[in-house]
Amino acid sequence: MEKNRLKLVLCWHMHQPEYRDLQTGVFKLPWTYLHVIKDYVDMAAHLEAVPNAKAVVNFAPILLEQIEEYAKQVSAYLQDRISITDPLLAALVAPSIPADLEDRMKLVKDCLRANRERQVDRYPAYKKLVKMAEWLEHNYDFLDYVNAQFICDILVWYHLAWMGETVKLSDNRIKHLIEKGSSYTLHDRIEILEIIGEQLSNVIYRYKALAKRGQIELSVTPYAHPIMPLLLDLNSTHEAMPNAPMPDLKAYPGGEERVVWHLEKGVQTFRRFFGFNPEGCWPSEGSVSELTLKILSDFGFKWAATGGSVLHNSLNLPENETPVGIHHPFKVKNTSIPCFFRDDGLSDLIGFEYSKWHGDDAVSDLIKHLEIIAANEPSDSVVSIIMDGENAWEYFPENGYYFLSALYKRLTLHPHIELMTFSECLKSKVEVKPLNRLVAGSWVYGTFSTWIGDTDKNRGWDMLGDVKWAFDKAISAKRLSEKQIKAAELQLAICEGSDWFWWFGDYNPGEAVSNFEKQFRLNLANLYRLLGEAPPSYLALSFTQGFGRPAMGGAMRPGTQS
Structure with missing residues (x-):
């Protein structure tokens, strides 16, 4: 009798934090729209090109809302010339360059935030502009002599470099602009904005259509991407890191209530965009604990997933027996939700290694690993490859085009995968193995070390705890209107997001640390103001700096610590 085929789940997690200053509406960083035009549209196109392929795609609700807001703003600009609140996108179509030299230099420097090998050096015209921009950084006095055409051209090239490979291959307007190379006009720049607007307007619909066809399963993350186990119990940190230093904050006040708020708001937002309730939840950063799984189960989710x-x-x-084969979902005692575990080794090969390989060789190597698992593990094994859906691809040639194309095509044709x-795995009655106890942790090293346990991260928790006490006090005093409470709840949710803590710490790059800790302090200050309080003076001071050069710029981390 022929052995069952190995079940393989590819799960792509799409998430960006809230980059807007909610009080002004200004986007402080452009990563949401840049990842839409580069990664989210490419990932949809690869699935559309191979109709027999399957995947799970997970969206953070706060990302969906930002995509919607960008689409509205670009449409309003193109129709009625209403200004865009993202400074970089607004500069792309500005009729003139900034008069202030510092503003001019910031704009030029913003157009350097691209992968040097894969996005800049690929295009000689862009490479030349980048070299000139880097010279200007060291020769600031010459900015007076920089003409408008230089800034227009580097803005165009920046957006062309960030454009998805499937768009570059299929859109004749983009092909023409790449071939033109220089001397871009305002008409050219508005044409790029039109293309960006098309991608923003269509991308969520494309995933909805893929889900309707049954080709993908859409799942959700709690609304603003908080680390749920830490909101529930800061001391769950010690389950995987017994000696980790902790913040002065002993427990996050009202943590369980906040977790339920993020889940309710997350599902509500997901349903508004996609029209149905998701069956599965990828907890933010795959962060789980026994209490987290129980809450997800009580909430009605049919599955969760985390790191290997x-x-x-x-x-x-x-307390736990070692099973025969680990590629299975497990159910923790006293919970009723199956939890899938990421194959960290295979996922990290894609995230950190295969970008250096020829696409076909990388896919062959991955399939070889899968064939070994199929030959050596029980017949109903499930291999879960779970990855960041956006940050890996800029390190691959052509944004991972050849790797992803070959991956889907070859996997759908493989006789044993x-x-x-x-x-679908659960509906096909795969064996769900028992687990008596779960050690709380995340997909990064199986710990919470990325978000808590060092001086800077702990300081962030103490600051968050301070504002939560102020929030609770204002609510109990009943001095806020219903509208003010809703605005404060939303601002609090933004402050609770995981991304700020991810970047705290000197092992991260200086610019990223500075950008994210500034926004964290701004978010906290905005919340105090919404509560009718003056922000504490410490929010005016930077509390963490970065000096590191981590792999892949620090935007991704491996599942295991080497």
């Missing part, structure tokens, strides 16, 4: 290191840590406990979704 969490399973590894849990199986080291004496079957692409599935998590819900």
